[in-house]
Amino acid sequence: MQGKTKIVAEDGQQQLFITREFGLPLALLFKAYQDPAIVEQWMGTKVMKLENKKHGSYHFVTTDPKGNKHGFNGTIHEFVVNQKITRTFEMEGKDFGVQLEFLEFEALTAETSKLTMHVLYRSVEVRYKILQLPFAQGINMAHNRIEHILSQPKNTN
Amino acid sequence: MKSRRDVFQAIADPTRRAILTLLAANAMTPGAIAGNFDSARQTISRHIQILTECELVEQQQSGREILYQVNAAKLVEVVDWLQPFAEMWDEKFDKLEAIMKNYQTDK
Helix, strand or coil: CCCCCEEECCCCCCEEEEEEEECCCHHHHHHHHHCHHHHHHHHCCEEEEECCCCCEEEEEEEECCCCCEEEEEEEEEEEECCCEEEEEEEECCCCCCEEEEEEEEEECCCCCEEEEEEEECCCHHHHHHHHHHHHHHHHHHHHHHHHHHHCCCCCCC | CCCHHHHHHHHHCHHHHHHHHHHHHCCECHHHHHCCCCCCHHHHHHHHHHHHHCCCEEEEEECCEEEEEECHHHHHHHCCCHHHHHHHHHHHHHHHHHHHHHHHHHC
């Protein structure tokens, strides 16, 4: 099952590219990054702060299904409407450190647009850890399910 | 030398994936691995054997004990680490697209 999002992460590098084409005019795609109320909806997070300007910063807090809160923050270096956002990104309370993100927005047609995220991590190791995070969560969920099944009181050896 | 197909079959089994998850965190003795499951120790041994045959897991001598550890190079070869990462972004972007399409028609 191939989605619309493309990830390019070459071996041995500390950067990656995320690209996605949208069935949306450029202005609407950009608005989804600019308007805090819309950011909250699609990212499933609470926007504590979002200053869309040079020297501005942002702070998001996401609550997971268990009720734990996870903070994300960063500083905005460039904010050019319908063109680009350059910012840092940090997951709070994790060991991944800060990453640098270049977001570029472009119109393909009047009704379609494209986003390219160029992300730089501190090291090859950090990139690897972040990339395999969703994989590890998936495998952990499988593990929890099997643990649950195995812990049913029918096996008595 | 086992075929790639066998390797994929090896990781298709949930118990074997659970063993790989455990070993990804720490090298463990066969007894310690079995201690995490309610299945017969023999069953778990058989799973470990299959993982070892496929080179997903390797033995390491530690004093008198044999520890099993993940062969990360092999695991990276057969598992598409990027797939769940791409799916995570796909979900977010699908949501963005759906929300903005509504936004467009609401105007």
